[in-house]
Amino acid sequence: xxxxxxxxxxxxxxxxxxxxxxxxxxxxxxxxxxxxxxxxxxxxxxxxxxxxxxxxxxxxxxxxxxxxxxxxxxxxxxxxxxxxxxxxxxxxxxxxxxxxxxxxxxxxxxxxxxxxxxxxxxxxxxxxxxxxxxxxxxxxxxxxxxxxxxxxxxxxxxxxxxxxxxxxxxxxxxxxxxxxxxxxxxxxxxxxxxxxxxxxxxxxxxxxxxxxxx
Numbered sequence: 001x002x003x004x005x006x007x008x009x010x011x012x013x014x015x016x017x018x019x020x021x022x023x024x025x026x027x028x029x030x031x032x033x034x035x036x037x038x039x040x041x042x043x044x045x046x047x048x049x050x051x052x053x054x055x056x057x058x059x060x061x062x063x064x065x066x067x068x069x070x071x072x073x074x075x076x077x078x079x080x081x082x083x084x085x086x087x088x089x090x091x092x093x094x095x096x097x098x099x100x101x102x103x104x105x106x107x108x109x110x111x112x113x114x115x116x117x118x119x120x121x122x123x124x125x126x127x128x129x130x131x132x133x134x135x136x137x138x139x140x141x142x143x144x145x146x147x148x149x150x151x152x153x154x155x156x157x158x159x160x161x162x163x164x165x166x167x168x169x170x171x172x173x174x175x176x177x178x179x180x181x182x183x184x185x186x187x188x189x190x191x192x193x194x195x196x197x198x199x200x201x202x203x204x205x206x207x208x209x210x211x212x213x214x
Contacts (some may be wrong), residue, residue: 035193078111
């Protein structure tokens with residue numbers, strides 16, 4: 001009887017958690033991607049639940065690259081790497097054009113989407129970061145997300161996040177990508193935010209299960 005009650009409690013807890021993370025189906029695409037403290041909390045919760053390491057410094061970043069846990073993201077058909085990526089650590093600038101394999105899968109899917117507006121090439125402005133890098137970034141941009149505060153840390157530290165600039169993107173391009181990202185978030189494959197203040201980008205944390213469930 002006790003085992004049954006424990007199992008029932010665990011199941012109820014799981015269902016409440018799933019319900020709390022679910023995207024409200026009545027929300028518009030813009031509302032889904034609006035961003036909030038809850039969205040940041042979701043990114044942190046996913047990182048913890050999937051046991052995604054938050055990289056501390058360039059040395060640990062190199063080890064992850066050597067182990068194949070991060071893959072190189074290079075300019076390709078449909079997207080390109082911003083030349084300023086990694087500017088907060090110019091000594092190790094080449095290290096910051098890496099990400100988790102599922103991020104590359106996501107970018108390649110966007111590039112191959114037959115509905116992508118003709119001529120649209122996505123500008124990737126940020127990929128993996130380290131705690132040390134994020135702290136340097138915060139010195140220049142105080143509003144940048146924390147590197148150390150539990151529950152509020154940047155998901156870039158896990159290598160699972162990509163920023164795609166909207167600064168020079170056409171309205172048609174933004175509408176296409178907004179619809180795409182909102183649909184994937186509704187399927188619980190990512191947490192995405194359309195940042196409209198200083199960053200002007202789509203900030204996208206891709207979940208590890210994306211390649212399997214997409």
